[in-house]
Amino acid sequence: MKIMVQKYGGTSVAGLERMRKVLSRVRNGLDEGYKVIVVLSAMAGETNKLIGLANEFSAKPDPEEMDALVVNGENVSIALFSLLAKSEGIRAKSLQGWQIPITTTDAYMKARIISIDEARLRNLLEDHDVLVVAGFQGVDCKGRMTTLGRGGSDTTGVALAAAVKADVCEIYTDVDGVFTTDPRVCSAARKLDRICYDEMLELASSGSKVLQIRSVEFAKKFNVPVRVRSTFTDDPGTLVTQEDDAMMEDLVISGIAFDRDQCRVTVYKVKDKPGVAATIFGAIAAKRILVDMIIQNTSHDGYTDMTFTVSRGDLDQTLAILAGVGDEIGAESVQHDTNVAKVSVVGVGMRNHSGVASTMFQALCDENVNIKLIATSEIKITCLIDEKYVELAVRALHTAFGLDKELKAAC
Ligand code: ADP
Numbered sequence: 001m002k003i004m005v006q007k008y009g010g011t012s013v014a015g016l017e018r019m020r021k022v023l024s025r026v027r028n029g030l031d032e033g034y035k036v037i038v039v040l041s042a043m044a045g046e047t048n049k050l051i052g053l054a055n056e057f058s059a060k061p062d063p064e065e066m067d068a069l070v071v072n073g074e075n076v077s078i079a080l081f082s083l084l085a086k087s088e089g090i091r092a093k094s095l096q097g098w099q100i101p102i103t104t105t106d107a108y109m110k111a112r113i114i115s116i117d118e119a120r121l122r123n124l125l126e127d128h129d130v131l132v133v134a135g136f137q138g139v140d141c142k143g144r145m146t147t148l149g150r151g152g153s154d155t156t157g158v159a160l161a162a163a164v165k166a167d168v169c170e171i172y173t174d175v176d177g178v179f180t181t182d183p184r185v186c187s188a189a190r191k192l193d194r195i196c197y198d199e200m201l202e203l204a205s206s207g208s209k210v211l212q213i214r215s216v217e218f219a220k221k222f223n224v225p226v227r228v229r230s231t232f233t234d235d236p237g238t239l240v241t242q243e244d245d246a247m248m249e250d251l252v253i254s255g256i257a258f259d260r261d262q263c264r265v266t267v268y269k270v271k272d273k274p275g276v277a278a279t280i281f282g283a284i285a286a287k288r289i290l291v292d293m294i295i296q297n298t299s300h301d302g303y304t305d306m307t308f309t310v311s312r313g314d315l316d317q318t319l320a321i322l323a324g325v326g327d328e329i330g331a332e333s334v335q336h337d338t339n340v341a342k343v344s345v346v347g348v349g350m351r352n353h354s355g356v357a358s359t360m361f362q363a364l365c366d367e368n369v370n371i372k373l374i375a376t377s378e379i380k381i382t383c384l385i386d387e388k389y390v391e392l393a394v395r396a397l398h399t400a401f402g403l404d405k406e407l408k409a410a411c
Pocket residue numbers: 008009010011012041151172173174175177178179180181182183184207208209210211255
């Protein structure tokens with residue numbers, strides 16, 4: 001049995017006409033002899049609408065009930081699409097997460113997939129040509145609905161492809177593929193024909209929401225080549241795949257990402273002794289909060305300052321945790337700044353080239369953009385800057401690293 005997974009994002013199913021377009025793509029897969037697993041997101045804006053309704057009752061709604069609420073966006077999409085497919089004589093069936101089941105942890109609103117019943121999917125594919133699966137959702141061991149975090153339908157798509165060992169995994173969206181940076185922010189951004197898993201992981205973890213980071217982790221772990229492409233054009237898109245030598249020789253920097261969902265927290269004047277960092281970050285990790293950049297200042301008179309970033313939604317809880325461990329670490333004060341964003345340059349070519357950091361810092365300096373924090377990995381450099389300069393910084397870096405469409409054409 002040849003299996004193709006096609007995942008469609010919110011804009012691709014935002015309205016009945018667009019669903020017809022999706023159906024024509026599914027038909028192409030059927031015509032090529034594939035069984036098609038179609039993973040759908042909620043229609044554009046629906047998840048936000050449901051979250052907005054919940055926020056009318058509470059600024060911090062109960063996560064378990066939030067998941068019971070937001071799964072309904074995807075449930076509407078799959079039922080409607082299955083009705084459309086069946087009305088055209090296609091043997092289709094809609095499936096919510098619990099009906100497969102896609103079993104997840106009970107970390108509501110940020111659950112992780114534990115297992116997918118592959119045998120059941122294969123059985124269903126014996127009698128059906130198209131399975132229409134709700135993205136973003138699963139079920140925990142208590143039978144409660146869970147969701148995989150915003151953008152989680154990408155992860156459903158890739159995880160299903162890995163589970164059934166699909167021959168093809170396509171992520172359909174509203175742009176032609178993965179670009180050197182968000183094409184909505186930088187009109188000179190170029191579409192990449194290929195990108196390796198590690199670069200895509202770094203871009204996704206640095207804010208490029210074209211793929212949810214967990215989906216790339218799945219793709220890398222199970223070696224699923226993923227094609228990101230547009231629902232609305234015939235462009236072949238971008239293949240996210242294993243690294244090869246040609247990629248290393250290409251560009252030093254493959255992409256630039258930015259993330260506005262950041263805030264900086266500084267714990268001033270903690271004792272400079274073993275165990276302080278472990279206490280702070282242990283308490284934060286215990287609440288499943290992700291910490292991103294971490295900088296510790298040099299010691300002065302036996303004291304130091306500790307600065308780190310968390311996402312804005314986690315700020316209040318982080319401050320409460322720090323208040324709780326304040327006496328233990330002997331902190332003088334805690335301050336935070338929510339008007340920050342991070343910009344990152346990513347590329348495997350960085351491993352073999354020097355001067356990337358200095359090019360980045362000079363480009364930001366030329367635009368008078370102050371750098372507040374710097375973090376590096378083997379293939380990424382990230383700077384925390386004032387949020388108001390983020391688009392300016394992205395465009396300046398895009399030009400500085402020779403990624404602009406026009407510059408490339410002129411070479
Ligand atoms: P979908 O609803 O199809 O899942 P998303 O909105 O989650 O779509 O992701 C697609 C969007 O990601 C694009 O519209 C684009 O603005 C944004 N994006 C950010 N960085 C990139 C990038 N490097 N390449 C392509 N798109 C990007």
